[in-house]
Amino acid sequence: MEVGFIGLGVMGRSMARHVLDAGYSLTVYTRTTERAQELIDAGAYWADSPKDVARQCDIICTIVGYPRDVEDVYLGPDGLVANAKEGTILIDLTTSTPSLAQEIYEKGGLRAVRSLDAPVSGGDIGAREARLTVMVGGDEDAFEKALPVLQTFGKHIALMGGAGAGQHTKMCNQIAIAAGMMGVCEALVYAEEAGLDQTKMIETISTGAAASWSLSNYGPRIIAGNFEPGFYVKHFIKDMEIALAAAADMGVETPGLQLACDLYNELAEEGFADMGTHSLYKLYSLTSDTSGTSSQ
């Protein structure tokens, strides 16, 4: 069986490497050719286009940037759906729109090409250490066949429902994180202005109902002034905009998400698009009146 991998960004390179290291024969394609070199040196084959990958592989993973990139790779005359062999399983690991996942599933179905939407969470570290969470939508038998490949880089892998359910679950993930990040940043900037020891504040409130992964993991980086990306602001904005559109489609009100997305767009305009999501703290620092009287 030949596995294909399209999209060798920070996440994709680590994930493809795990597939290769697990012993699969691997064919790769990515727009920026140099990004494939290390994998080719390690034994992967190069393909010149998604179409070439489609013609050679039985299971094809993709992780590209935006929904429009997913459309480019999957749909149209040179895309995966039109050129994959019958029975091929296409796995889109990109965080993309639920409706596009459903469209790919339906168009693939007309040619007996299977597809799964399987966005991940866990960031670059999770990808390097092969402990990503993978949220999958699609048919159970395709899921079972794809599972050994997903297990090479995923630790928690769950079939969430039919086509689009993986993307919907990832949207729930981003919705929960988005509002939570406002809470973390507001608590930290409040603590600073109140003259509290921010580290001690985090330690203390993390013993109770305010505990969260974001507070424990991003809090200390914020205090240290380290805003390097785990996850990019620009990508988070993309995800929140997908979630907002999907929520609006379903008639779901998400005012917390909307506010978070507005604030992150402001943050990007301030020049933080390529910083980590926890740099939202900087927006609060910029807008808060630091001449305010500390009551400590």
Added chain:
Amino acid sequence: MEVGFIGLGVMGRSMARHVLDAGYSLTVYTRTTERAQELIDAGAYWADSPKDVARQCDIICTIVGYPRDVEDVYLGPDGLVANAKEGTILIDLTTSTPSLAQEIYEKGGLRAVRSLDAPVSGGDIGAREARLTVMVGGDEDAFEKALPVLQTFGKHIALMGGAGAGQHTKMCNQIAIAAGMMGVCEALVYAEEAGLDQTKMIETISTGAAASWSLSNYGPRIIAGNFEPGFYVKHFIKDMEIALAAAADMGVETPGLQLACDLYNELAEEGFADMGTHSLYKLYSLTSDTSGTSSQ
């Protein structure tokens, strides 16, 4: 040494009982006399007013409803500050304003009466099981003297700084929770409309960056339709309004907190003031267009 306890609501009764059970001689006062009966049966003494408590006790704990109740009990000619013996330590466990805590500290200081602001978190269960988090502001020597009493009901007890620092830390706690609750509720209502299994969604996203105490603890109660209070909506609104005022005072922008407070006020107007804070989900259910097309 005589310990006093004023305010025997759900939290206060449990906490006073732990003080008594630890072997302290205890004098109690509360506005609704019947609430003291069980403690009196167990050996506590009754006092007819805060003034009576002040005259008899060396360490006095208070946990009342609102900042105006704290003012009533502490300030004015019949209050604790004017009537406590020299060297008495007054411990206010109410979630109240940082500025009032500072005022009590200053006015007490003029009479050599010590004070600590020491709001708690952990809810009725934490109070019953003596594992509250206690966030303390005040002087270190008063803290050290009060610590054995606080330890009868507290598990995590931290001196956060001078007078008001306990209240400020509690505000950080509520700020982090407030925005986070929007995220939890929005993720759950999104999941419902998308046709996802909400329980499986929580399990899956809790393995990663979306993990939070609120999601793990309130999520299952929301799914079960159980909106009984852990913590009352009306009390959470009080806390958020204190935090908003304190933040505004310091020139700190808290748009996430403001939005959460607005939504909780709407929720209270819909009749949910005496329900648990996780009933915020009901507001989203009410406002979301359930005729929206599910894309599952």
